[in-house]
Amino acid sequence: MKKSLAPLALGGFGIGMTEFVMMGILPDIATDLAITIPQAGYLIAAYAMGVVVGAPTLVALMARQAPKTVLIWLMMLFTLTNALSALAPNFHVLLVGRFLAGLPHGAFFGVGAVVASRLADKGKVAAAVASMFTGLTLANVVGVPFGTWLGHNASWRLVFLVVAAIGIATVLLLKRWVPHIDASPSPGFRHDLKIFKRPGLWLAMLITSIGTGGFFASFSYIAPLLTDMAHFQPGTIPLIMTLVGVGMTVGVILGGKLADKVAPIKSVVILLAIMAVLLVLNGLLAHSKPAILFLAFATGANALALGPSIQMLLMDHSRDAEMLGSSLGQSGFNIGNALGAFLGGIPLTLGYSYASPQWVGAGLALAGVAFALLMLGKHRTFGAVGVLAPR
Template identity: 50%
Template sequence: MNKKLFSLAVGGLGIGTTEFIIMGLMQDVAASLQISIPMAGYLISAYAVGVIVGAPLLVALSVKYNPKKVLMALMGIFALFNGLSALAPDFYSLLAFRFLSGLPHGAFFGIGAVVASKLAREGKQAQAISTMFAGLTLANLIMVPLVTFLGHQYGWRLAFVIVALIGIITIFSIRFYLPDVKISASHGVKEELRFFKTPKAWLIILITAIGFGGLFAWFSYISPLMTHVSGFSVKSVSYIMLVAGAGMVVGNFAGGILADRMAPEKAAALLFITLVAALIGVFFLSDYQPISIALTFICGALSMAVGSPINILMIRSAEKSAMMGAALMQAAFNIANSLGAYFGGLPLAFGLGYNYPSFVGAVMAFLGFLLSMTFMFRYGAKPHRLALN
């Protein structure tokens, strides 16, 4: 790993851990605070709302400041409110701290993506961004299972202490390892927002919010899919999640390489249509355990592989609004999370099987493919160069 990008990857590790940790510790939190499981679920929503609110707000407040110092300040906010989450005396204070700890998420990745692309060699920008997001994928593979285990053994509050410590380590890593990077001077919030008055900007956001919803439609219901359809035991689910996490790690780096070798909109379209095929495979073939495991790895890899092309597409398209654009991408990812979980759950509400969320995911990924193709024809290469090979 490029030592210059190490601190951004560590920050991604902390952010990925705190974003998903409640899912594994939900029952512990509910029992400790004497609330219902559905109420504990609001802690996930509170964090997501914090991401959506904080992404444009904190970038707007920081556009005129040194990116390195801004990244350190964002990690300071992150460490503070995760530390306070460990001390929360009741549900409502924890709910507030979860919202506040989500605020720096989008801004950190938004500014970090621009900084990473500036530090990269020519033609390697997408791979540099994928290095930053490696921390996020490693969080799903290693840290979330580990911290969940420690939280079960020693109390859920320890999980937030660990996350706060990762935030503090990130601050020192940024201080000592991340070089000062000069980003084109912004004339203020109006200039940052100017790009978002164009259809081009909202098309990229739609690609993200809808296309990535295909991932979350499948992933949100992976546990009942594997137990009720594939026939695995409940105890096996944690190992299956490791398979998905391993796929995400591989896909993250593969997506970065692909986006550096072809136009990012081409890479996104190619990956989305391949994800459609994989999710249709999940729908029809999950009865067969070996195939089900293989598809879990493949879907995890394909879904995360799209991240780097989409981020580099926004950064290149937004130009002077790159930081705001990259930050709003994180808001769009969280909208995708909500949309995917909601639409993926609709077939279940009508009594259909647990393989149907993957079919919904395939439809959403196909819409992401169509939107990517629309971008290619309207804003990308000329038509005679649009072949996906």
């Protein structure tokens, strides 16, 4: 990894840790603040809502600033809001803190993807973008297990202080190691918003939100599937989650290489089709421990392999406002998170087994394939080359 890309990966690590560690320390927060687990779950929803709102809004408002400056400001906001979460005296202040902490999430990845593409060597744009997401995946391997342990054995407040410290370190490294990059010429906020008139951008968002919703339909209910159907002991779940995180790390690296060799839209079609197959296998082989372990790794790898291609797809459909377009990727992922969890839970409320969300997820992934094929057909019909050729 180039030194100039390392601050982006570190920022991704901090963001990944603060987002996913909540699942591990939720009971500790609930006990400390005297609230129920469902109430504590609102903290996860508040963060996701912050991501959806903040990604396009913050990027659009700072579009005329140099990307390096934007990244520094975003990470300063990230640091302050996580410190607020650590010091929150009650549930309501913490709820506000989690919403505010989510605001810079998507914007950082969106602007960071543009910066990575500008710093990349020729023919390695997607690989450079993938290096930023490596930090996000490593957070699931190292940061989340450590934060969960720290929350259980010391205090959940220390977890957010650690995240804030990572934010400070990221700010310092951004200043030292990331070179100045001129802001893309932009007539202003209203002009940038015109990208939302492009049907291709909405189609890319549909692919992201619905296609990746397939993974989240599966992942949201993986713990009960592991314990009730594969009959793993509850104490082994963190280790299996680490295996998923390792798969994510491998997947994002391979996904970056794939997107550099294959056109982004073609890569998305391939990876979403593979996702559908993996989720079907998850459902069919739910009672087999060896199969589920392999599939946990493979499903995590496949899901994050989509990241670089989706980022490239969004940037290709938001020329003249590519930072805004790129930031929409995280909004799409979080919409997919909410959609997948909601739809995947419906068959459970109807009394079906914990394998049933896998079928829902496979259906969502196939819907993503359909939208991707529609986009591919439109580009071929009109002779567009942006997303049909490797970058």
